[in-house]
Structure formats: C-alpha cells, structure tokens
Amino acid sequence: MASLELLGFGSTGWGALLILATLMTLAVTATALAIGAVLGAIVAGAKLSGNPFLVALGNVYTTVFRGVPELLIIYLIYFGGSSAVTSIGKAMGYEGFLGLPSFAAGALAVGIISGSYQAEVFRGAFLAISKGELEAASAIGMHRAMRFRRIIMPQVLRLAIPGLGNVWQLSLKDSALISVTGLAELMRTSQVAAGSTRQYFLFFIAGGCLYLILTSLSDRIFNGAERRANRSMPASAMGQA
Amino acid sequence: MDFTFLASTMVTLLKAVPTTLILFSLSIFFGGLLALVIVSMRVSGNRVLSGIAKGYIFVFRGSPLLIQMFLVFYGLGQFGVIRYSFLWPFLREPMVCAVLSLALCTAGYTAEIFRGGIRAVSPKEIEAARSIGMSGFLLVRRILAPIAFRHALPAYSTEIVLMMKSTALASLVTVWEVTGVAQRLISQTYRTMEVFLCAAIIYLVLNFIILQGMALLEYSLSRHRRAAPQPLKA
Amino acid sequence: KDWTKATITLEGAYAPWNLTNADGTLGGFEPELAKVLCERAKIECTLVASDWDGMIPALNAGKFDVIMDALSITEERKQVIDFTIPYAATPAAFATAKDSPLAKAAGTGATIKMTPGQTGVKEIDALKAAFKGKTIGIQAATVYAKFVYDNFGDIAEIREYKTGADRDLDLQNGRIDLGFDDAVYFANAFKSANGALDFTGPEIVGSIWGEGEGLGVRKADTDLRDKFSEAIKSALADGTVKNLSMKWFQVDVSPQQ
Amino acid sequence: MPGVTRLSVRNIRKSFGTHEVLRGISLDAEDGDVISLLGASGSGKSTFLRCINMLETASDGEIWVDGEHIEMVHKNGRSKPASQKQVDHIRSELGMVFQSFNLWSHMTILQNVIEGPIHVLKRPRADCIAEAEALLEKVGIADKRHAYPAHLSGGQQQRAAIARALAMKPKVMLFDEPTSALDPELVGEVLRVMRALAEEGMTMLVVTHEMSFARNVSNRVVFMREGLVESSGKPDEMFTGGATPAFRQFIGHFGSGQ
Amino acid sequence: MPGVTRLSVRNIRKSFGTHEVLRGISLDAEDGDVISLLGASGSGKSTFLRCINMLETASDGEIWVDGEHIEMVHKNGRSKPASQKQVDHIRSELGMVFQSFNLWSHMTILQNVIEGPIHVLKRPRADCIAEAEALLEKVGIADKRHAYPAHLSGGQQQRAAIARALAMKPKVMLFDEPTSALDPELVGEVLRVMRALAEEGMTMLVVTHEMSFARNVSNRVVFMREGLVESSGKPDEMFTGGATPAFRQFIGHFGSGQ
Ligand SMILES: Nc1ncnc2c1ncn2[C@@H]1O[C@H](COP(=O)(O)OP(=O)(O)OP(=O)(O)O)[C@@H](O)[C@H]1O
Ligand SMILES: Nc1ncnc2c1ncn2[C@@H]1O[C@H](COP(=O)(O)OP(=O)(O)OP(=O)(O)O)[C@@H](O)[C@H]1O
C-alpha cells in the first residue's frame, strides 16, 4: 500500500502533478480541436467547391495528414517550425533562438492532424443534408450566403456531432505523443513518475484511468449535445435494429 | 540533400515493412473477429452481455494504446498464474503480445463502427424481411450484415489506416517494425528529419494503397446507390 | 556570445542520474552536479525537462543549450554535437534473475578492463560458453548493444528494448535470461526489483565504453563547451563529483584518468 | 374451395404507451375474400395489419392463420409469441406489401423477389427465378429486374413490392395502401393485377384510400374509426344508403366531388 | 384585376443528358387562374415546375413572371440566369410546394413558416409570427406549430409546406401533387384551402393526380405527355366529349372506375 501513497497529494504523492497533467492534456486537446475545426472547415469547403484545383489540394491534405504517422508530424512542426521561425527571426535581424513553445507546437500539430479528420466529418455531414431542403430554401429566394447561414450551418453542426466525438477521442490520444516536445501532459507525466519512482505499473494504470475519466466526461458532453441537436429528429430513427 | 544516406535509410526501413504488414494484417483479422463478437453482445438486447460489451469498448477506446500494450506485454507476466499457465509459451512471444494488444484495441473501435452500420440499416427493410418469415441468423446474414457493412465501410477504412499507424508502437514490445527501426536509426545517426521522411513515404504509400483498395470495395458495394447504368425510361 | 545564461535539459525520469520529485522539482545526481558546475562557470542555469527521444535534435534546433542526461560520448554523437570532458564513466555488467542457473557466472565480483575491438579476452570466452542459446536483452542503440552484438551475437538470441526499464521488467517476467547494461544503472534497478535480480559475471570497464558521460552542446558553442569542461575539471579535482556520486550511486563513477 | 376461413382475428387490442390504438378488432376472411380497410389517417389501419403478421404484438386477442392458432405467452403484463419458429412459418404464409414498400436497397428487383423463396422456403434457385420473372412480367416491370430500388420511380417500387410478396405464394395478402404512389393510369394497372388475384381466389386485406377499389374490387368494406370497426358490409350497401353518418362524412369528398 | 398575365412561359425545353424531358412547352396564367397539370409519371410535370422557378435551368425558352422577363445568358451551349439577384427576387414571388415537402428538418413548423418572411422579405418578426399562426390555423395544424417536421404525419407535413409557401405572399403558387399524402377527408380539406385561395384571386399551377380537383376547382386543365402539351382546355370540355384519345386513356380508370 506504500505504493498507493505515491498517488496521493502529500509531499511524496504525485496526485497533484497527475491532475495538472490531465488538465494540460485537456487544454492541448481542446485547443487542437479548435484549430482542427477551422482547418477542417476550410479543407471540407475546398473539397466540396467543385474547383478541380481546390479539390486536389483538399485531397492532398486529407491523404497526407491521415496517412503519415502522427509522431512524424509532431516532429516536423516542433523542430521544423522552430527552424523556420528562427531563420525568419535571423532574416529580420534578431540573433538567437525563436522557438515555438511546446504547447503551441503540440496543439498545432495535433490540430493539423485533427483537421484532416474533421474535414471528412464536415464533408460527410454536408452531403447528408437533404437536397430538397436546400431547394426549398432557393425556392423562396434565399441567396447563397443566407442559405449557408440559415439552413446548411445548423444542420452540418448537428450531423457532425457524432463524428466530432470520434475525432476528439483520436486527438485525445494523439496528444499523448506530444510528450516528445517535453510538454508535461498526462502521458509524459505518467512516464516521468514511473521512471523516477520505478513504479511502472502503478503509474501506467493511473494514467490509463485518468484517460478513461477524460473519455467518459467527453462522451457525456458529446452524447448530451447529440441528444439536444437531435430533438428535431424522430425518436425511432435512433433506436437500434 | 544527402541522397546516398536517404537511399540506405530507405533500404533499411523497407526491410522492416514485412514485420509491419504482418502486425497489421493479423491484428485487423483478429480484431475484426473479436469486434463481431462484441458488437453482437452489444446489440443482443441482453443487459448483462451488452453491459460487458459497453465496458470493453469504453476501456479499449478510452485509453492510449501505448498503455494497453505495456500492460499486456510487461504486466501479464507479473502474474505467476499466467507465467506458469499453458498460455505462457504464446504470451512469451513479443509478436503474439503485439498482435494481441493491437487486436484488443481495434476491436473496441471496430465494434462501435459496426454498430453504427447496424443502426443505419432501415428498420423498414428489416421488417420486410421479418414479414416473409426471416429471423435470427438468416436475417443477419442476408439482410442486416450486407447493408450494415456497406454503411460502415467509410469509417472502417479510416480505422484500418489508423491501425496501420498504430503498429508503430510495437517496438515498445521489441517487435522492430518500420517506425521502431527508424527511431533506432535516428538514435544512431541523429538525422531525424531524413529518417522520418523516408518512414513517412513508406506509410503514405501503404496507406494510399489501402485507401484505394477500400474505395474500390466501396464502389463495388454501392452499385445500388449510383446512378443507373442505363438512362431511366421516361 | 558571452554565456551568462544557459538552459540545461535532462529527462527527469532516469533515476538516480536525474529524476523528478513528487512536487515536480528535478533531483538526482546530475541536477546537483549541474548546480555546482554552473556556479563555477559563472553561468546562470535553468534546468528544463524534455523527452529523451527528441533531445539531440532539439539541442540543435536551439531549444536549449546543454544536454546533461547520462549522455555517453560516442563517435556517432560527435558527428552531430560536441561534448565536454566526461564527468562520469561507469562500468557495465550482465544481470540475471537470482534464482536463474546463470547466476554467479564465472568472474562474478571481478572487474576486467577492455579496449575497443578487443577480442580473445578469456573471461568473455567463459561467459560465451555459459550463455550459449540464451536470450540477452539490451537497450537499443547504445554502446552496450554494440558490445553484446559483437561478442555474443553468434551464440545467443539478442532482443532490443526501447528502454532499460522495459528490459528489466522482462528479465523479471522470465521472457529473457540476461540483461546487459550500465552497472550503476543496474544497481539501482535491482532495488525496485525487490531483490529478484542480481549481477552475474565480471564488471567491464575501460575505454571500450568510450570516454564516459559528458555534457552535450551545439558544435558552434565551443566557448560554452570549454567553460563547462573547466568546471568539470575542477569538480573532479576537488572531489565534488565523487561525493555526489557516493551520495546517489553508492559507488564512485568519476572517470579514472 | 370457398368457405375455408383463411384468417380469423378476435378482439385484437394494441396500445402505444397510454395511447390505445386498437381497441378490440375482430375480422374473418375466407378463401377469395377481398376486404377493403378504410379509415382516416391515424385510425390504426397499418397497426392492425402489423399486428396480424406480428410485426407488432397485440396486447390482447387471438389470431388464426389458415386454421393455425398463433400461440402467445403472457408474462408480467407483456405478451409475446410462444415460438419464433411458428411466427416465421406463419409470416411466410402471409404476404405483406408495405405502405412505404421497404424494398431491400442492396439487392436488385429480381434479387428482392427471389430472396424469400430461395432462403426462407428453400426452393430451387432456377424455379424461383423463372417464377419471379413471370411475376415481374405480370406487374409490368420485367424490364427493370436488374435495376436497384433506388433507381425506380415510386410506382415501379410499389409494383416490385407486390411481386416480392406474391413470390412467397402466401395464403393471405396484406396490402397497405398499394396504390398511394401511382398515377391514375398505374393505379388502374395495379388494381387490375389485384382483381386478377382475387379471381384466382387469393384472400386479401387491403388498406386503401382508393374508394373506387373499395367499391368495385372488394367484396367487403371495413371502416375503422378510433381503433374500432365503426361499420362494415358489402360495398354496395356501404356506399349507397346503408352507410353510417361517420362513414358518409369520411367519403364525403369522394361522394360529392364528382 | 383579372386579365393581368402573372406567368408566361414560351417554348421551354429541358434535357437530362440525351433524354429530352421537356420538348417545348408554353403556357400563360392570368390573375386567379387555377391550372391543373396532368400527366403520367415521368412525363415531366415536376421538371416543368422546377424550370419555372429555375431550380433547373431550361435549355431553351423564355419565362415572364408578373411581367418581368427572366434574363438568361447562353454560353458555350449552356444557359444560366444573367443575374442571381433577379433569380432570388423572382423566386420570392413564386411559391412552391414540393412533391416531397422539403421542410427544413432543424426548424419547428412555425420557424419553417416565418423563415422566409423574416430573412428574405425582411419583415418585422412579430407580424410574421401573427400571420404564420393565422395560416397554420387555416390549414388546420396550428396545434403542431412547435413540433419538428419529423414528428408530423405525411398529411400534416404537406399542409405545413403549403403554409410555408403562402407565407411569402407569392404572386403565383406552384403546387407539386399537394394531396398525394392525404386521406380522402384531408384531401377534401386541402382542396377547400386551395379553392379559397383561388377565390381570393391567387394564380396557381397545380400538378395533381386528383381528377376531382382538376375537374371541380381548376379553370384550365393541361395534359402533358412525353414532354409536350398533348391537349388542354376547360375542365368540362376535357372531361367530357372533347378529350383526345390519349387523355381518355389516361383518365380511363377514373372515368370508368365509378
Ligand atoms: N411505433 C409507434 N409508437 C407510438 N405511436 C404509434 C406508433 N405507430 C403508430 N402509432 C400511432 O398509432 C396511431 C395509428 O397509426 P397507424 O399507422 O396504424 O395509422 P393508419 O390508420 O395506418 O394511418 P395512415 O392512413 O396515415 O397510414 C397513430 O396515431 C400513430 O401516431
Ligand atoms: N436530375 C435528373 N437527372 C436525370 N433524369 C431526371 C432528373 N430529374 C428527372 N429526370 C427524368 O425526367 C423525367 C421527368 O421527371 P419528372 O420528375 O418531371 O416527372 P413527373 O411528371 O413529375 O412524374 P411523377 O408524376 O412521377 O412525379 C423522368 O423520366 C425522370 O427520370
């Protein structure tokens, strides 16, 4: 039971650090999801635009960022990004190092990856909107922008919620890879605690449980949002076969 | 760019591709089988079975694969019961453990994906089947499964690609696949970018092939949704 | 550039070289030594933790100025970064389960000295006979890995682990028969294995392990390297390194000149 | 063999939550009977058909199909069929054409039609195909047999659904608004098919809004209202003098519109 | 003000790929005209309505709405409207009730009805709500105003779609089978609403399979066949002696069925 003391909050307990790390994971993932939402919307727009050049560009984005291991993308942005920023600084006469902070680099990397998944989610949601409803909007004289704002947006958001829940789950786990940037998120803190105390199982299980807590909280939020958004849908459409 | 270095790196990494492919195909296969079991428990209507399935999905979807793999490989051996059981000769093998934990993890995801496919089957088509006297396995085999699989396919291709990338973690349990070899090369040469670039190209090509294959499968399974081959009669 | 400030990185999870305390502060042999070295070099140092995997690229990208993380001075590393003179040099040895038939192999308790590429050492040949057909676990991409491949690759199965800790767990689980690593590291690892593991065979020292562990700096920062080398020289000379080493390792790891 | 009772329903009740949709309906159909089921939207017509082939389980009442009694068990306030096997068997003797067709979207029209005969009745494939093609010919969509449901117009889908049900050679056919998606010309065609079936002695229960069918094809009209049989009788009686005020109001538009 | 031409269509043509669906259709509608558009399934009735409000762009032909000519540009073989602004404006003067209703699923019935008046016509919200409630009352679904479309029966959705179109106070209404989902009683009700609109002088173009509507409510019947107007005329003429053989065959079931 001495080992359990290690999880407590006293001077020898890792509880406080683990909680902080959990919050850090939450913050990184939430930031990444927001970045990904913007990128995803733009890429989905490009893929749906019908302009062959934009479509190709969108396809390259989603293929590359879904097809290349996440760790590599994080490396590219963390190190590649720093070199880029530093050389820009040099060009502008600043001597010395200008780096992307770990948090920014990590959130950006996970956000770019998450953007490739969100693009597909948004695209799927758009395609699921009934064509008839769009025509009905045209038929009363709504112009493009109004149609987008009044009819398309609200429905895309509703239809995208389950998909976004999955993307959140993916990003949550991708955020574990940001530990290579030294950011004290949950995975790294579990590893550091394990390495410092040599209690590998204790801290990996504790870390796993904290991830599960995050999952169950976010599941609850997404389920609630889905229920709310689906109040306009028939109950029977959600029953199982 | 140092092309001789890139070329020799590529050769080294390509030698690890078979390991990656074995990990990938075995875990997709066993994960898929397990997912079928779990999803049938999940939709069985039996509260105990469905509860077990829910718990399984929650745990394996909700925690990082890295932790799962660590616990399966290093954790199971801590128990004398397992170490002295008939299972140990299998569990001793790193490859078995790697495939086991990959399959356990993907089964959780895949079960959810299949369930989504099942939910998307129109209840009306099921009723039509019941109304001619179909039930049980016949109903599943002839109506439910084909329609559900078609619905689940896009999400399933994404999961397969994720799985290909997940095999990268197997070096944790001493199975040296492409990413592991790349990392080892990096700690020998410290040329991070070049080595990872080669690895990225390999994964990109593998995943591109997989996605094209899945798109082809999807296309051939969606004849009933495409525009009719012959012009519609007026 | 005049170095009045520098950032030193270490993993913070490689006890007892460096570790993180439950309150988040860094402790261990290296953080304490770093404090001494910085004082002597008159540099105001900041310690930051970072991941072992990205450490050398991050140094070259400029994220920090010095690596102090039990970093062995090797030829490969010298191609990409520069090193100070070593502040530690450790012996290496085999470990096995206490109840294993391989325990107390020939030469246990003795120390032998080896040079790079040396063959025909009789103690090693004795071990080769004893370890035939066994599985040896090593940490990938280390000097110890190269040694095991060179000397035992033809008679034993070799399994590479990403970290030493993973290998230790498998040694306890019985998946492998032997491990080979830094003896100081092992001595500490045995404590948490509740006495299930122990050394077997002789301790191996000498230039075969390179010069020892030094601070890593960017190649351009020769002035910084020299300042720290000076500080290390003085800390070795007055016994500071030895004292810290006894405190954390219970043995002296200062390099023997 | 007229006079054989093919379908017999006694006092069927069904509630959804607190809403009692069927409040005790009885009905008998003999060989060759064609019964029109009329009633306002929401009066429970579809629910009644669904209870007969047990897509819904009635809360109370008895059903006999071709003399076979459907066994039910009642356990803590809920009923369910005693044997899934019996249910499957009885369903294979009851043809159902759904209000919304419910064709299987992943199969061509021909595959839809042969599915039941091959896999439920386990008959030889070649025979099933030959018969299916004859049936598709009969309902006039033989040229569409290799098309998927999504590529057919509503009227064509409806006829495919009829062919699918007939391919099972049921003893009794249940039709739920079989002409709702059709233009007058096609309505005429489908009604011709149904009239032919009636002449071959098929027993049919037809939910319809098509008064001309009720009047000219069926030999009995049942008017449902709020979960009860409000009135029933021979079409001639119902559509002329003998109608109740409620039925008169229901057909008001039809009666006066022309 | 009878005599004002509200809608004028000249020689409209439309092809899908190689299939020419409309092959030159012309039509005029004056104030208060109620024109029934009849024709077999697939004869191009829906397509014709969709061309009028430019949901499809006709390959050829001219359209005037309330005297305003819709300008088209023809560029390398394809036509498109010259000004999207004019299209939006003209659409807001044309009401459309779709065959499949197309209610906005994420809005309640009331929100569906007030959406256009508030956001397209930019009228005060309070006025729009008051008028919407009156309209919903008129079509008999005021009690459902806070329900979402998916929770309504087909007949209720159809009436909501009519209310939504009327709320825009269009000069011309285009109806695509406005009674297809209704039982005879509701058909009667909806037809009453349309008759009232006709009496208020609304110009209407109605695709229908409801012969009694064509005969009793409309003042002109246009029969389409294979993308052409096969015949047209006053209902009395069309339904009695003056019909062409094709039209007689089309209404055959209706003519003889009773
Ligand atoms: N699954 C269900 N859950 C709750 N209520 C239901 C369900 N199915 C039907 N109802 C209700 O039962 C009543 C009868 O429905 P039913 O479909 O039998 O009507 P119907 O007579 O076939 O009408 P229609 O002519 O519109 O097809 C309706 O009020 C309907 O709202
Ligand atoms: N988008 C389209 N692409 C190709 N063909 C089409 C398209 N829309 C309609 N058609 C074809 O044009 C023809 C006319 O269709 P339309 O919907 O106008 O018929 P309709 O007269 O309204 O029939 P119904 O009474 O069944 O509604 C049909 O043969 C149809 O297959």
Ligand SMILES: [Mg+2]
């Ligand atoms: Mg019904």
Ligand SMILES: [Mg+2]
């Ligand atoms: Mg139409």
